[in-house]
């Protein structure tokens with residue numbers, strides 16, 4: 175992706191004056207209440223770099239199309255760069271302008287004089303805003319991808335460091351079977367890996383240049399759109415001007431990816447909240463990622479994780495808002511689309527807060543192996559292994575399942591673990607339990623029996639760690 179093409183110069187500061195990009199046909203100014211509603215500067219000011227970069231590229235295209243003389247292009251170019259410098263120094267937050275495009279153009283009059291009026295030749299705010307927002311989003315996706323990768327890396331490293339540690343895995347939130355903690359950690363890794371793949375795929379569809387599409391029907395001047403694409407670092411040039419200014423499917427797609435990431439982080443957070451609770455005590459959260467209670471001195475609350483869970487709701491809201499914003503609009507640009515930036519910015523901001531906190535929380539996790547061993551001593555976790563052993567001794571699985579069920583019922587009735595049941599009870603549950611001897615099972619043997627790819631045996635998990643590292647490299 176192209177780096178910023180803004181270079182900085184000296185900043186002359188001129189006070190703002192009235193300026194509007196339209197109005198020739200109007201007898202008066204719009205109602206104050208409409209002006210308030212219509213104004214988007216507070217939101218789209220975040221596009222200032224992209225807006226100026228788009229204009230710098232547009233100046234080059236107009237020059238080559240013979241619309242601007244070399245002097246005019248030079249004056250516009252220098253003026254735009256001075257505006258960028260002024261914004262970088264201090265953004266005029268109290269500017270009265272309708273949106274970022276209007277503000278930049280007004281300031282260009284201050285910087286370059288009347289030639290500023292030539293900049294918007296053959297261009298519309300419709301193709302301009304779509305270009306700015308796509309550029310901004312591409313850069314945001316680079317940052318999100320980097321942070322996602324860092325979270326994944328924290329998961330793999332923690333998995334690799336704890337490959338020997340076992341824990342119970344749950345289905346329906348009930349004890350199911352032993353697994354390696356590495357296996358559980360990596361389950362979250364692969365979910366995020368798919369999100370990163372989705373992000374990469376979405377980026378290709380975001381990376382389409384709308385500039386040159388004009389308001390709806392294409393620019394009336396023969397601008398070189400391939401040049402524009404290259405100057406701005408897009409991968410593709412849009413094929414249809416109506417589509418280029420009139421769709422926001424790419425916004426929805428990015429918002430789907432961010433809401434899927436947020437959903438995955440929320441599920442990870444939920445696991446961590448449960449496993450670190452006083453009832454479970456499987457893991458210890460890093461103290462710096464917990465907060466206290468104003469009343470109860472003993473509390474160390476997992477607020478960061480709860481916020482991750484809570485903020486996922488907002489991300490999902492942003493996606494559904496974008497889809498709802500789009501669904502009723504006719505072809506071409508509609509002002510409804512102004513809402514897209516609020517949604518995009520919100521989703522990206524959430525990612526940029528959640529991903530680093532999640533990464534640091536993971537990096538600081540500790541497993542409480544005494545407590546894990548204690549829970550793993552519950553032999554019901556090995557019931558499937560007992561049934562599997564009977565299958566190896568020749569029983570159909572359904573019969574083995576029923577035999578182990580009878581054994582577990584007896585253990586329940588007597589209030590003991592199955593290994594403490596007398597031989598007679600084993601024999602009554604099924605004679606095959608005695609042939610050649612009562613089976614011995616253990617959590618270690620259970621995880622190592624699952625040597626299939628994607629299973630819990632040590633070589634399978636080591637292979638998984640290698641594959642995970644490959645996916646990151």
Ligand code: ARG
Pocket residue numbers: 214218273299300303507509511512513
């Ligand atoms: N602020 C507008 C937006 O975000 C810019 C485009 C305005 N276009 C127009 N035809 N009024 O969508």
